Amino acid sequence: MAKGLPQLQKFIDEFTTRVYKPAYKDPVCLVHTGNTDGWFKVVMTFCNPGEGVLAAEWTYPSAMNTTRPLGVTPVPVPIDEQGICGVGLRKILAEWDESARGMPRPRIMYTVPIGQNPTGATMEATRKKEIYEICVEFDVVIVEDDPYYFLQEGQYTHKSSRSISRTESDEEYIDNLVPSFLKFDYQGRVIRLDSFSKTVAPGCRLGWFTCNPLFAERLERQAESSTQAPCGLGQTMVTSLILNWQFNGYIRWLRALGTQYTQRRDFLLDCFSDEFHLEVEQEHKGAWKGNTVYRAYAVPRNARAMIEKTSARAPMFSFVPPTSGMFVWMQLHLNHHPAFPDETPVTLEMKLWEKVALAGVLFAPGRMFSCEDDGEASPVGSGHFRVSFSNVPFDTMKQAVGVFATEIRKFWVPL
Amino acid sequence: MAKGLPQLQKFIDEFTTRVYKPAYKDPVCLVHTGNTDGWFKVVMTFCNPGEGVLAAEWTYPSAMNTTRPLGVTPVPVPIDEQGICGVGLRKILAEWDESARGMPRPRIMYTVPIGQNPTGATMEATRKKEIYEICVEFDVVIVEDDPYYFLQEGQYTHKSSRSISRTESDEEYIDNLVPSFLKFDYQGRVIRLDSFSKTVAPGCRLGWFTCNPLFAERLERQAESSTQAPCGLGQTMVTSLILNWQFNGYIRWLRALGTQYTQRRDFLLDCFSDEFHLEVEQEHKGAWKGNTVYRAYAVPRNARAMIEKTSARAPMFSFVPPTSGMFVWMQLHLNHHPAFPDETPVTLEMKLWEKVALAGVLFAPGRMFSCEDDGEASPVGSGHFRVSFSNVPFDTMKQAVGVFATEIRKFWVPL
Numbered sequence: 001m002a003k004g005l006p007q008l009q010k011f012i013d014e015f016t017t018r019v020y021k022p023a024y025k026d027p028v029c030l031v032h033t034g035n036t037d038g039w040f041k042v043v044m045t046f047c048n049p050g051e052g053v054l055a056a057e058w059t060y061p062s063a064m065n066t067t068r069p070l071g072v073t074p075v076p077v078p079i080d081e082q083g084i085c086g087v088g089l090r091k092i093l094a095e096w097d098e099s100a101r102g103m104p105r106p107r108i109m110y111t112v113p114i115g116q117n118p119t120g121a122t123m124e125a126t127r128k129k130e131i132y133e134i135c136v137e138f139d140v141v142i143v144e145d146d147p148y149y150f151l152q153e154g155q156y157t158h159k160s161s162r163s164i165s166r167t168e169s170d171e172e173y174i175d176n177l178v179p180s181f182l183k184f185d186y187q188g189r190v191i192r193l194d195s196f197s198k199t200v201a202p203g204c205r206l207g208w209f210t211c212n213p214l215f216a217e218r219l220e221r222q223a224e225s226s227t228q229a230p231c232g233l234g235q236t237m238v239t240s241l242i243l244n245w246q247f248n249g250y251i252r253w254l255r256a257l258g259t260q261y262t263q264r265r266d267f268l269l270d271c272f273s274d275e276f277h278l279e280v281e282q283e284h285k286g287a288w289k290g291n292t293v294y295r296a297y298a299v300p301r302n303a304r305a306m307i308e309k310t311s312a313r314a315p316m317f318s319f320v321p322p323t324s325g326m327f328v329w330m331q332l333h334l335n336h337h338p339a340f341p342d343e344t345p346v347t348l349e350m351k352l353w354e355k356v357a358l359a360g361v362l363f364a365p366g367r368m369f370s371c372e373d374d375g376e377a378s379p380v381g382s383g384h385f386r387v388s389f390s391n392v393p394f395d396t397m398k399q400a401v402g403v404f405a406t407e408i409r410k411f412w413v414p415l
Numbered sequence: 416m417a418k419g420l421p422q423l424q425k426f427i428d429e430f431t432t433r434v435y436k437p438a439y440k441d442p443v444c445l446v447h448t449g450n451t452d453g454w455f456k457v458v459m460t461f462c463n464p465g466e467g468v469l470a471a472e473w474t475y476p477s478a479m480n481t482t483r484p485l486g487v488t489p490v491p492v493p494i495d496e497q498g499i500c501g502v503g504l505r506k507i508l509a510e511w512d513e514s515a516r517g518m519p520r521p522r523i524m525y526t527v528p529i530g531q532n533p534t535g536a537t538m539e540a541t542r543k544k545e546i547y548e549i550c551v552e553f554d555v556v557i558v559e560d561d562p563y564y565f566l567q568e569g570q571y572t573h574k575s576s577r578s579i580s581r582t583e584s585d586e587e588y589i590d591n592l593v594p595s596f597l598k599f600d601y602q603g604r605v606i607r608l609d610s611f612s613k614t615v616a617p618g619c620r621l622g623w624f625t626c627n628p629l630f631a632e633r634l635e636r637q638a639e640s641s642t643q644a645p646c647g648l649g650q651t652m653v654t655s656l657i658l659n660w661q662f663n664g665y666i667r668w669l670r671a672l673g674t675q676y677t678q679r680r681d682f683l684l685d686c687f688s689d690e691f692h693l694e695v696e697q698e699h700k701g702a703w704k705g706n707t708v709y710r711a712y713a714v715p716r717n718a719r720a721m722i723e724k725t726s727a728r729a730p731m732f733s734f735v736p737p738t739s740g741m742f743v744w745m746q747l748h749l750n751h752h753p754a755f756p757d758e759t760p761v762t763l764e765m766k767l768w769e770k771v772a773l774a775g776v777l778f779a780p781g782r783m784f785s786c787e788d789d790g791e792a793s794p795v796g797s798g799h800f801r802v803s804f805s806n807v808p809f810d811t812m813k814q815a816v817g818v819f820a821t822e823i824r825k826f827w828v829p830l
Binding site: 036037040069203226228229232238 | 448619642643653
């Protein structure tokens with residue numbers, strides 16, 4: 001009763017098999033009413049009050065708002081530029097102390113592995129295999145919430161040295177995508193959530209689970225006594241579109257979408273490059289260790305006369321260019337702010353956010369993504385903004401970065 | 416974030432005010448993804464595990480499938496031809512023994528007051544006022560799940576004396592409808608669930624709550640971390656249709672829908688009248704006391720020669736013609752079956768259901784609607800079928816009643 005249109009079922013079965021190439025022999029696809037509700041159904045079906053779910057220390061707040069009222073507590077896992085990090089995850093699970101933690105060792109891990117919200121982190125194949133094996137060892141079910149999968153944008157290169165030349169076939173395109181956890185899921189412990197919201201239309205509240213038949217049966221029962229099948233009118237529109245395009249047409253659409261997001265990501269970072277003096281460095285410590293990090297100083301790149309002077313000063317913010325998704329995760333070096341430490345990073349983050357918002361530019365303040373109850377997360381002394389490049393026209397983006405640059409420079413001036 | 420389209424919001428606000436005339440001063444309308452999910456959200460928001468909800472002894476099984484896995488137990492309330500009966504409800508609440516029942520006195524009552532599923536019962540204004548006052552006295556919140564509200568069909572009269580003459584204005588039409596609980600809700604203790612599924616399209620998973628602002632705020636938060644707003648594509652289609660029709664056009668559509676269902680109800684009962692010898696009697700005892708009950712004997716009405724003989728025999732089944740909705744609730748007098756009491760009513764109900772189903776006619780077996788855990792409900796010695804006249808063409812309905820008549824006659828023959 002909650003299976004939806006047979007035509008859509010057939011398509012998502014084929015799509016999942018051909019694109020994600022699941023390792024488990026008989027995965028089941030089941031429609032749902034969007035990934036947020038998909039995650040809610042997973043929590044309702046798999047978690048009991050008093051239990052915990054593993055999640056990245058910075059994570060999509062709605063996902064945590066789903067669990068907390070049900071008495072299910074997020075357990076923050078340290079992340080790096082690829083998201084959840086194996087060493088950190090293993091340490092938490094291996095050293096789990098039930099009485100100290102006040103709950104049993106978590107059996108569910110929530111993750112947005114591609115273009116993570118908010119950090120933009122993308123988990124490559126090697127890391128996924130590592131994480132999967134840890135989950136096998138500690139019997140953890142992996143919930144792969146993957147709405148940004150097809151927004152894979154590749155490495156950012158400065159516009160001066162950028163070249164666009166994609167000549168790969170559809171099959172090569174698929175093979176070159178960062179794989180889903182499904183590809184490594186030989187045991188059937190992955191529940192993947194796919195959404196049409198980021199590929200066909202936001203707000204269409206339509207997506208699907210891919211998981212083993214036992215899990216799928218339970219999730220279907222859960223849907224039958226709540227949402228039932230997703231909206232028939234919406235299903236019909238999406239299915240008509242997709243059947244009209246067929247598999248190859250839909251893949252072509254997804255490729256074009258990825259290309260469009262690559263252009264948006266590039267344009268946004270180019271704007272930062274125009275407005276700030278950016279220095280590109282290899283990070284030697286912390287979560288971004290080994291990564292190419294962009295550090296922003298107050299002065300625009302073209303104000304050559306000032307570079308010498310400003311380079312000596314500390315940067316205002318840093319970021320790692322995302323390779324997927326729609327977000328740049330800006331780390332604000334608030335410990336370099338003139339008012340620090342008289343004012344805490346939390347206060348400074350909100351003060352700057354307010355000034356930028358009042359000037360007409362809305363970034364998401366980092367604190368709201370903290371998986372910790374007290375809103376704090378690593379690294380100490382920093383703040384964050386999540387900057388979205390999902391749906392802003394280029395000229396508006398340019399203007400917004402200009403406004404932000406003006407506001408942060410004013411904000412950083414010693415009193 | 417879960418409020419949906421502003422244009423739809425405006426329409427449902429106006430519609431609710433003009434049609435249901437709520438007594439509470441500032442009721443709030445909030446879209447939801449269909450009444451089944453609306454009820455689920457109510458249970459999630461208002462009930463704790465270990466509590467109970469009051470419900471008609473025969474009730475929509477999906478509603479109970481929603482509560483049971485959450486540890487919320489249905490508490491059956493006796494019904495009569497108008498559904499939940501005041502005397503029965505008061506007795507349960509007044510005599511509630513927390514330790515004997517193993518749970519606190521319920522604070523939530525679930526009811527389908529118009530054309531109830533499965534009994535077809537419709538609760539008139541006087542009864543609603545009575546029930547409302549009992550709920551005030553015992554502080555019970557009334558959940559009015561009312562998808563069949565506009566399928567109000569009026570009294571059934573035999574085709575020989577039937578006349579169709581409706582000359583009422585739209586305002587008169589609205590005033591002549593059986594009122595919603597909202598009309599008596601001076602305290603804001605009613606949560607009404609409206610659905611477009613029975614008025615625009617089944618499966619559109621779109622409807623709305625009407626309740627006090629406090630309840631609405633909580634229900635909206637619940638939606639934000641699960642379904643979010645209903646499918647935008649579906650909302651757009653339904654809203655476009657309604658804005659094109661405007662209020663008066665939509666009312667005209669609803670009136671026509673009611674007329675169509677009246678014709679279907681009449682036609683189905685005419686078919687029973689053709690296939691069976693029906694005797695019309697005033698009931699003197701039991702749940703249908705004071706009602707016009709139709710009793711069906713094996714012989715067709717036109718086989719006049721046999722009436723004398725068959726009238727003397729006991730009837731096979733009885734029903735009260737529904738005045739709303741899409742269901743006839745057929746009470747099978749299985750205690751008059753030749754195999755009784757060697758075979759129980761439960762066994763006989765299923766045996767007959769199987770024979771009818773194998774002959775190509777699908778009724779819903781009564782037992783699945785029992786609110787009691789053991790599947791038994793009153794009256795003792797009887798079985799039930801729920802017969803739907805929602806979407807069957809007239810000739811198919813005729814054929815189906817013929818098949819049923821053949822099967823039940825064969826089934827009733829002494830072995």
